[in-house]
Amino acid sequence: METENNPTNYKKPFITITLLFFLWGFITVMNDVLIPYLKEGFDLTYFQAGLVQFAFFGAFFFVSLIYYLVSLSKGDPINRVGYKTGIIVALLVCGAGCALFYPAAEFQKYGFFLGALFLLATGVTLLQIAANPYAAILGKPETASSRLNLAQGVNSLGTTIAPIIGGLLLYKVFAHGGEVTIDSIKLPYLIYGSLFVVLAVIVWRSHLPKFASDEKVEKGLGALRYPHLRFGMIAIFMYVGGEVAIGSYLINYMMDGAIMGLPESTASLYLAYYWGGAMIGRLCGAISLSDIASQSRKYAYMAVTAIVVFLVVYLVTAIRIEDGEFLMAFMTPAQVGPFLVMIVLNFIAFIFGKGHPARALGVFSICLVVLLSIAAFTGGSLAFWAALGTGLFNSIMWSNIFTLAIKDLKQYTSQGSSLLVMMIAGGAIVPLIMGAAADRVGIQLAFAVPIINYIYIAFYGFAGHKVKEVSGA
The missing domain is CATH 1.20.1250.20 (MFS general substrate transporter like domains)
Structure with missing residues (x-):
């Protein structure tokens, strides 16, 4: 430049x-x-x-x-x-x-x-x-x-x-x-x-x-010759589709009588914990995957970051308007305690990820499969917080997949980036599939649909991301 x-x-x-x-x-x-x-x-x-x-x-x-x-x-x-x-x-x-x-x-x-x-x-x-x-x-x-x-x-x-x-x-x-x-x-x-x-x-x-x-700017479709990019395109499609589908139906999910039966306005407040979890995970991910030499310092920074962001979300969700006046109505420790447990589990997942983008991607995907299984096949507050906790584990996926997919593309890097951006279309397709499932089997069981997305992403994190030599590249 x-x-x-x-x-x-x-x-x-x-x-x-x-x-x-x-x-x-x-x-x-x-x-x-x-x-x-x-x-x-x-x-x-x-x-x-x-x-x-x-x-x-x-x-x-x-x-x-x-x-x-x-x-x-x-x-x-x-x-x-x-x-x-x-x-x-x-x-x-x-x-x-x-x-x-x-x-x-x-x-x-x-x-x-x-x-x-x-x-x-x-x-x-x-x-x-x-x-x-x-x-x-x-x-x-x-x-x-x-x-x-x-x-x-x-x-x-x-x-x-x-x-x-x-x-x-x-x-x-x-x-x-x-x-x-x-x-x-x-x-x-x-x-x-x-x-x-x-x-x-x-x-x-x-x-x-x-x-x-x-x-x-290289012409042609040379970037598609790289297997790790092709697998990465599917991974981006799966990730964006899964994250958007979950977020799209979370309010309806929380309103379901088998889960919490919340009124719509209250459910929209809890949605902040889904996206707030994504913010916690992204900021902690930036620290975990950084070049800070001291592991203890990394973990200390991550813990402080998670606590600060949680407090921000907690304060924001306390805002209410009643009869034209702004009020603060804080949730009780019992209401938000399970989310703190989710943050601890997210922290443990980072430790298992060992600061490696691919390994962390695989570990987080497995966690999402478990959480979505709980959300789809149990009920009550356990299912409720499992669904909200998925935001914490979706957090690092975009940056990790994107980085792994464009690795060593050389002159085809820009072309590969454009192809990955197109795969944001997963956010258009997967919510439709999940919606169709909800119409047939109910909103709770529909949360099993994205499980296949994260099984694929786990494959990409553990194996599909590996770069292979391409002749003539």
């Missing part, structure tokens, strides 16, 4: 970029609050409600595919127009997608909502394509991983508080006379859309360093 800017000026631009990570994490997880809301409002089956994630994550596949094909024939579009322009365009597209929720609610058309979600996801896809590499090059190459881990941590903060804020807006602030209707969705998404536009203005007025890339 070449730059005309002094690296010492990168701090402020990086802070601006991390705001993007937060906002797209927030708006993505809002789908988990939206699904039960639209399901009730339009009297949908679980399969039909799953079309929310199909529309959203389907956009990742189609937009990434188009971007990939254009980059092969015309060169990288972001590199041609500049990261700053690309980010601004992406933010405005996100804002337009949010704004379409207002007429969708006016016309009371489910298909209109899906179209708005597709446009919103188009903007998020472009945002990821531009912001991820930009965050990586804002500084020294040897610290790129550290910057991305920090940005992903901020992204997790967005995914953690989204269910809380979204639930409060839909079920309390904008509910009509205490009753939730489709009209309740209008103003929240106008607010979200306004935030995207405001952020676009902030980026426009910010001084963001300009970069030019001299990286050669």
Whole structure:
């Protein structure tokens, strides 16, 4: 990379970029609050409600595919127009997608909502394509991983508080006379859309360093000759599909009488523990897989990080709005104690992972198979916390799979990265399969569906990731 800017000026631009990570994490997880809301409002089956994630994550596949094909024939579009322009365009597209929720609610058309979600996801896809590499090059190459881990941590903060804020807006602030209707969705998404536009203005007025890339883009499908990449593509599909499917139906799962029978607004609060667990796991994973020599120091940092993030989630989930007033209603130790047990189990899994990405991936996958089996075939609070605990073990999968899959691709690294991004389409397909299963056998047994995803990822962690020589590469 070449730059005309002094690296010492990168701090402020990086802070601006991390705001993007937060906002797209927030708006993505809002789908988990939206699904039960639209399901009730339009009297949908679980399969039909799953079309929310199909529309959203389907956009990742189609937009990434188009971007990939254009980059092969015309060169990288972001590199041609500049990261700053690309980010601004992406933010405005996100804002337009949010704004379409207002007429969708006016016309009371489910298909209109899906179209708005597709446009919103188009903007998020472009945002990821531009912001991820930009965050990586804002500084020294040897610290790129550290910057991305920090940005992903901020992204997790967005995914953690989204269910809380979204639930409060839909079920309390904008509910009509205490009753939730489709009209309740209008103003929240106008607010979200306004935030995207405001952020676009902030980026426009910010001084963001300009970069030019001299990286050669290889034509053809040479990257597909590498078995570890092909296996990794399936692993990304399985991981994103599993994580999104679980998150999509957790609220309905917690409302089920065989589990906890919670009211919808309360269930949306507990969703923060699923995504908060992902934040704990990602930050602890960054420490566990770092080059810190002292194991005792690693474990101390991880323990402090887990406790601090848990306290943040605990405080956020205490927020309530009653009769127009903000109140704090803290959960009792008995209500959150099992989650602390889950954190300890996650810590033990990191110890078994021994700081190796592939081994940790395999260990975490086995833990997820066990937790999902408990969630699907037991009941009550045990099943409840097993389902919520899956967020802790999903945490490191994206970074570990991605890193293992592009290892030693040489000149095909960029091409391999594009192919991996396309596999986010798993978030569109697996929730539909899980929804169809829920319609036939019930929401609890449907939680057995993602078990096969994590069995495959365990295979990738223990064997499929290994790099093999490819002739002519």
